[in-house]
Amino acid sequence: MQVSRYGFGAAPIGNLFSEVGEDAARAAVDAAYEAGVRLFDTAPHYGLGLSERRLGAALAERPRDSYTLSTKVGRLIVPTVGDGPFGRDDQGFDVPADLRRVWDFSRDGVLRSLEESLERLGLDAIDVVLIHDPDDHWEQAVSEAYPTLAELRDQGVVKAVGVGMNQAGMLAGFVRETGVDLVMLAGRYTLLDQSGEEELLPLCAERGVSVLAAGVFNSGLLATHDPAGTYDYAPAPGPLLERARRIAAVCERHGVTLPQAALAFPLRHPAVASVVIGARSAAEVTRNAELTAKPVPETLWTDLATEGLIP
Numbered sequence: 001m002q003v004s005r006y007g008f009g010a011a012p013i014g015n016l017f018s019e020v021g022e023d024a025a026r027a028a029v030d031a032a033y034e035a036g037v038r039l040f041d042t043a044p045h046y047g048l049g050l051s052e053r054r055l056g057a058a059l060a061e062r063p064r065d066s067y068t069l070s071t072k073v074g075r076l077i078v079p080t081v082g083d084g085p086f087g088r089d090d091q092g093f094d095v096p097a098d099l100r101r102v103w104d105f106s107r108d109g110v111l112r113s114l115e116e117s118l119e120r121l122g123l124d125a126i127d128v129v130l131i132h133d134p135d136d137h138w139e140q141a142v143s144e145a146y147p148t149l150a151e152l153r154d155q156g157v158v159k160a161v162g163v164g165m166n167q168a169g170m171l172a173g174f175v176r177e178t179g180v181d182l183v184m185l186a187g188r189y190t191l192l193d194q195s196g197e198e199e200l201l202p203l204c205a206e207r208g209v210s211v212l213a214a215g216v217f218n219s220g221l222l223a224t225h226d227p228a229g230t231y232d233y234a235p236a237p238g239p240l241l242e243r244a245r246r247i248a249a250v251c252e253r254h255g256v257t258l259p260q261a262a263l264a265f266p267l268r269h270p271a272v273a274s275v276v277i278g279a280r281s282a283a284e285v286t287r288n289a290e291l292t293a294k295p296v297p298e299t300l301w302t303d304l305a306t307e308g309l310i311p
Helices: 020-033 050-059 107-121 136-156 169-177 200-207 238-253 256-266 282-293 298-306
Strands: 007-011 037-041 066-075 075-080 099-105 129-133 159-163 182-186 210-214 270-279
Touching: 007 020, 007 129, 020 050, 020 282, 037 210, 050 066, 050 107, 050 270, 066 107, 075 107, 099 136, 099 298, 129 136, 136 159, 136 169, 136 238, 159 210, 169 182, 169 200, 200 210, 210 282, 238 256, 238 298, 256 270, 256 282, 256 298
Parallel strands: 007 037, 007 270, 037 066, 066 129, 129 159, 159 182, 182 210, 210 270
Antiparallel strands: 075 099
16 A cells, blocks of 8 residues: 555644634645645544544545545544533544543444444545554553454455554554554654654564654644744743754754754655644645655755754
């Protein structure tokens, strides 16, 4: 299975942090497809199903064999108990809290989750299924979720099976102990955090497991040439902010912006198949496409390494 070097992360169109209108969400997906993006990633968690519904609707008129669709299992979306009013979701998405998430990595939970995802997406097939954030559910994820997905893969129901997490250690455990085809590593192989390179990426390269690199802006600190904002969804610590500014200064000497370098960096590793970039508007998609189209000189990486800013 081939994927584009850059993918579209659909969490923002699930109203991540703030509301995105229906037209804007559709325009973002359209812009990504028109820019040559052919990997689209979503999850039930994103907006309590809103991301899946919007992504499926936007892709419905595209040839089904022209793109790769990824979604996730591990959280079932169920009605909130009680009469309401329920307020807003408390897990980062600006959506009503009349639905809630229930952790479930069991065989029945995985099958139910996929059935409901297909219904929300309005599509007849999902290409890639990722076990989503099993940090506190290792035993059930390994003993039930993975075997269930592997069975579906063997039957040809899905094309590839993997795991998506914000940490590299447990992902390495999945690579060692299961037959996953790919992993999605969020925020742990970036210009500011290369912890994924210590064990996970070499292991993936050795075993032929593809890596999808996500969270390459570390939630915002690397998203602009003048570093600002959050790091891993919290205020950026002073030392990290200073390091980002030093990296930006080296980039500038080479005619490269900080976000341009952040997007290019993960693809230097042979295990990384694609960089998945979240976007909430057509303008963001266009801006990212322009950045990824610009060449980054090899001397930039050499100078960053010489100054001890990357390995």
